[in-house]
Each structure stands twice: as C-alpha cells, then as structure tokens.
Amino acid sequence: MIALTEHLTKDDGLNTDTVVEIKNLDFYYHNNHIEKQTLFDINLTLKKGEVVIMKGPSGSGKTTLLTLMGALRTATHGSLKVFGKQLVNADNNLLIETRRNIGYIFQAHNLLKSLTARQNVQMSMELHSEFSTREAKQKSIEMLTAVGLGDRIDYYPDNLSGGQKQRVAIARALVSHPQLVLADEPTAALDSKSGRDVVEIMQKLAKEQGCTILIVTHDDRILDVAERIIELEDGLLV
Template structure:
C-alpha cells in the first residue's frame, strides 16, 4: 500500500457551546489516514465520532491544533479552501439522502452536475456506468421508493464515487441494512476504493463489518483510545 498521507491530524481539540456551556468534545486527537486505506472509526454513542468525521470532511470549522486534508491546512483556512477540499470528497450517510423525485441515474448524475465541464451525454453515461458497477444496471430508471434499502444505499455509493473522490466518508452506512446487505455494501465500497485508490473512513456501531477494514480506530469520551491494525 502507498503510505502517502491523505489526512493528517495533530493535537486536534474541539469544543461546542460558549461561556459556561462550553464543553470539550474532542481531546488531543492525533491521526493519519493514508492513500487507499479503509479505516473504521468506532466508539460509544456520544464519543465524538460524527464530530471528528465532519471536521475531517470539511463540513465543520476546526478550532485548534492541525488538520490537514490533501495537504491543505483547515485550521484557520478560508471558506474557499473548504469548498475546494469538499470537491475531492464523497459522503455517504445512514439515511442515503436520495431525492425521491429523481430516478437512480438522475440521483447519481446530480453529483456530477456540481462539477463543471461534462456534457449531458457524458454525465448520463458516467452515471449509468457506475450504477452497472454497483450491480444496479437493471434498475437505473427506478425511483428510490421502488428500491430496497440495500439498493438505495448502493445508489448512494455510486453517487459518492462517480466523481472518483480521493476520500469517502461514510457515517453508519449499514445501519438500516440487514447483515448480508450491510456486508455487501461495505465490500462494494472497499473494492471500488481499492480500484480508485481512494481512502475510506467509515463510522459505525456495526460489529458485523469490522473485518472489512485495514485498520480500526476507537474513540471514547472524545479521545482516541485504541488502534488495531488488521
């Protein structure tokens, strides 16, 4: 595996609230994610997983320490830098967030429309191709309401990966799925990641998918407590 650092975190602390209500949520986090790694972040409810994920994903402004994503320091960075970094990231959430009024391929294509430069034909072709890769070639014209939970999550994966992002963040991507679909969905993410050389961070409570990671890290009360290399 190539050990090029994709995310480098040093002494990251994070607080919510102001004045007397100010509460520290993340404590002195040090972490490096490298190219092509699949990392699982686990930990009890309220331990700070989503907070850490949204900071790494450029969705929340970091307050102190150092947080470099693709070489860009985000502590003290301008708004523009966050926008630029987010273009390199795919996000997959528990509630897949598909638009019900759009078909599977139109949902995937939306992600391409955010990036300029593709003709409508190219965008449609790319959307159809990635849906084929995730095993939904025969469902491209289906609306989300006619797809199963696992199929919807695969559309969400296709949407996150169609732009060939350098990083994918997935927050509880298997929470609404049965054991087999959950495993299939993560396996698919893992395969596509290895093929595209992208780094994946999955936040999960789901012990059924732990064996799919290259590395498991654990948060407890806002501190990284354990690291397991598989």
C-alpha cells in the same frame, strides 16, 4: 482521477501518500455562550488507498470528527490537513474546494425522492465542470451498473429496497472518483447480508479508484474489511 484545483495542491514536505493528517486537534461546541469540548488532542493519519474503521459508543465524537475531516465544519484548535491543506480556521472557499474531492455516504442515504437513481448519482457530478452533461450521465449509468443496479437506473427511491438505496448512495459518492470517502454508519439500517454487500462494494470500487475510505460504525459484522481499526471514546482516540 480528477485533478485537484490550485487550492488543493500539496504543501511542501507533505508525504504524497498522506490524505488526512491530524495533530493535537481539539474541538469545542458553543451553545448559548456555553463552551463544551468534545474532541481532545486527536492525532491521526490516513494514507492513500487504505480502509479504516472508526468505532466508539454513541456520543463519543465520531460523527463530529468525520464532519471536520469532510470540511463540513471547521475547528479552531490544533492542525487538520486534508489533501495537504490546513482546514483549521479555513475560509469557506477552501472548504468548498476540499468537499469536491470527498465522497460522503451516510446512514440516511439522503436520496431525493423526486429523482431517479441515475439522476441522484448524476447530481453529484454537477460540482465538476470538467464533465459535460452527456459524460456525467454516462458515468452515472456505469457506476450504478458497477454497484449492481444496472436494471434500476430509472427507478425512484420509493421503489428501491434499503440496500438498493444505499448502493445508489455509494454510486453517488464514488462516481466523481474522490480521493477520500467518508461513511457514517452506512450499514446501520440494513440487514446482515445487505450491509455486507454494501461495504464490500464500497471497498472494491474505492480500491479500484485508489481512494481512502473511513467508515464510522457500530457494526462488528464488517470489521474485517478494514486494514486498521481505531476507537474513539469520550472524545479521545484510545
């Protein structure tokens, strides 16, 4: 497990099993001087090692909440602690340090077409200076092998199926042993079998690494992988 930087040492009094702790969180979009509230009084805790699925209709705020937890944007109202550090009104340095300990998996796998599978995975390790180039390459190969792509290491994305591309994305998200994995509709573009394979691989590898997984999905076929299911509707947890 990668050691947290000094910016991410836990706060006094925080339960060490708590990865995300949200209290009374509101979020507002600002557009052309118009303010619109999209999240209302969110209270949620994610514990170490658990798999949680978040459901809800389109436009309910699921992706917004995911990006706030992932330190990809900031909120100004309420409390949002990730790894024990307050991200509401956080400065950019803290957001960057937080992101280094989070793995992201999206519906659009976001692979770079000019890089091989191994290079796409290895690129995510460039944020972690503790790994040499040789170590990063070896760990990338090992992770691709773990997701069943040991024979596709030097393939480019255009030569991979949709399910294989998503496996590369999983390998990229997990290769640096993050404490938290956030997945936004990871099976939406996949057929039933490929989607099932993807979430089971994600679940297995993350469990082995002891990290927490939050999956945003409309896919009822994968609900049984979760230990807990939460639902967001009109910006409210219900």
